[in-house]
Amino acid sequence: MSRGRKVVVVGSGGREHALAQALLESPSVHEVVVTPGNAGTQGPSAIIGKSLRNAKGRAFDVAIAEKPDLVVIGPEQPLCEGLTDALSAQDILVFGPTGRASRLEGSKAYMKAFAEKVGLVTARYRIVTDGDELPQAVAQFSEPPVIKADGLCGGKGVVLVDSHDQALEAARNMLSGQPFGEAGRKVVLEERLQGQEVSIHAICDGNRAFVLPAAQDHKRIFDGDRGPNTGGMGSYAPAPLVNSDLLRRIEQEIIGKVLEGMRTEGNPFRGTLFAGLMISDAGVPQVLEFNVRFGDPETQVLMNVIKGDFCELLVSAARGNLDTGAVDLSEIHSLCVVLAAAGYPAEPRKGDVVLGLSEATARPSVRVYHAGTQLDGGRVVTAGGRVLGVTGFAPTLQRAANFAYSAVESIHFEGRQFRTDIGHRAL
Ligand SMILES: Nc1ncnc2c1ncn2[C@@H]1O[C@H](COP(=O)(O)OP(=O)(O)O)[C@@H](O)[C@H]1O
Ligand SMILES: [Mg+2]
Numbered sequence: 068m069s070r071g072r073k074v075v076v077v078g079s080g081g082r083e084h085a086l087a088q089a090l091l092e093s094p095s096v097h098e099v100v101v102t103p104g105n106a107g108t109q110g111p112s113a114i115i116g117k118s119l120r121n122a123k124g125r126a127f128d129v130a131i132a133e134k135p136d137l138v139v140i141g142p143e144q145p146l147c148e149g150l151t152d153a154l155s156a157q158d159i160l161v162f163g164p165t166g167r168a169s170r171l172e173g174s175k176a177y178m179k180a181f182a183e184k185v186g187l188v189t190a191r192y193r194i195v196t197d198g199d200e201l202p203q204a205v206a207q208f209s210e211p212p213v214i215k216a217d218g219l220c221g222g223k224g225v226v227l228v229d230s231h232d233q234a235l236e237a238a239r240n241m242l243s244g245q246p247f248g249e250a251g252r253k254v255v256l257e258e259r260l261q262g263q264e265v266s267i268h269a270i271c272d273g274n275r276a277f278v279l280p281a282a283q284d285h286k287r288i289f290d291g292d293r294g295p296n297t298g299g300m301g302s303y304a305p306a307p308l309v310n311s312d313l314l315r316r317i318e319q320e321i322i323g324k325v326l327e328g329m330r331t332e333g334n335p336f337r338g339t340l341f342a343g344l345m346i347s348d349a350g351v352p353q354v355l356e357f358n359v360r361f362g363d364p365e366t367q368v369l370m371n372v373i374k375g376d377f378c379e380l381l382v383s384a385a386r387g388n389l390d391t392g393a394v395d396l397s398e399i400h401s402l403c404v405v406l407a408a409a410g411y412p413a414e415p416r417k418g419d420v421v422l423g424l425s426e427a428t429a430r431p432s433v434r435v436y437h438a439g440t441q442l443d444g445g446r447v448v449t450a451g452g453r454v455l456g457v458t459g460f461a462p463t464l465q466r467a468a469n470f471a472y473s474a475v476e477s478i479h480f481e482g483r484q485f486r487t488d489i490g491h492r493a494l
Pocket of ligand 1: 224258259
């Protein structure tokens with residue numbers, strides 16, 4: 068390890084750019100390769116080392132060819148498909164859960180049964196696979212239930228309805244296989260919970276966890292939480308809703324129980340456990356879902372509150388021997404404003420030229436993470452729905468917001484969309 072570590076990051080979003088940057092800044096790291104990456108991970112200054120855009124297609128091939136000291140898998144899809152297992156079988160160290168452990172995210176029915184088994188506070192639910200059972204199942208709920216497709220649906224598999232009739236219709240539609248194929252052939256009906264949502268990230272080694280400050284994201288496209296759902300229009304951390312007592316309680320009553328339960332099942336959880344929680348008005352953390360990887364855009368803010376050797380933390384977790392001394396949590400607040408393409412989320416337009424990136428990036432206390440971008444000649448052009456995550460960090464949330472929004476002002480592309488109220492709940 069005399070030259071320092073080489074890390075491969077799998078994915079192409081803002082999350083992966085942020086992870087790659089944090090890894091590159093880790094003292095133990097010499098080189099980071101992002102596959103397939105985006106314009107930000109292969110920029111002219113090669114800040115992230117070299118990036119292989121779709122080198123022969125699959126992440127597996129790239130990871131094998133690069134002979135890395137660590138592979139970090141960003142998105143849920145390759146995790147659920149068993150990329151960790153495949154690489155581990157080739158003696159490559161991977162930060163990310165196995166395919167079996169990834170079912171916590173990959174199957175909502177599995178997650179609900181697991182939550183029940185280990186005694187987590189979560190919404191009352193019922194699983195339906197047979198359309199004939201639907202009317203009776205829906206009627207069991209006194210309020211209209213939330214309808215969820217069992218499998219991965221890229222964040223589009225959950226329907227919130229206003230009436231029992233709408234619930235029935237949404238569940239029927241999912242079961243037909245039309246919108247989501249196999250992922251919707253099993254449906255979870257669940258009680259609708261009230262409260263405020265937070266994202267808790269825990270870096271886990273199978274036995275123990277390093278819990279990061281709570282983050283909040285903003286799913287709706289327009290200010291005031293209006294308009295259609297998106298992959299996330301912004302985020303901030305720490306979220307003051309979760310004070311240190313509540314965070315400790317979440318660590319013990321949720322993260323700890325999951326790790327113990329997964330161990331007991333023979334599927335120890337190594338990787339990032341992301342608990343999507345609804346905090347009730349009485350302050351009770353209720354589990355909405357688990358993800359088995361970092362959130363996007365939560366990662367863009369969380370990477371700014373970690374100091375130290377992030378890579379060492381992930382390597383030690385992947386080896387099953389978490390070194391919590393590798394990093395520190397700084398007293399920094401961070402806030403990320405997503406710039407989305409024209410037409411997002413329905414039909415994002417591609418190919419718009421992005422201007423002003425170097426001015427924005429040159430500002431102090433600002434980081435611009437790329438997501439849906441691509442190089443076209445020497446220019447950066449839009450190539451996806453969420454284009455950039457403009458992130459500020461500062462000793463107060465208000466100042467972090469000011470940094471982020473003034474950097475937003477210097478970036479332009481045709482039809483850009485962003486929210487002006489990121490962090491409003493905490494400001
Ligand atoms: N039981 C519930 N009560 C209230 N809102 C819910 C419930 N389940 C999900 N939601 C809302 O739907 C969103 C998406 O649901 P989630 O289970 O996180 O699925 P996914 O992220 O896989 O699409 C949540 O972030 C939350 O806003
Ligand atoms: Mg979710």
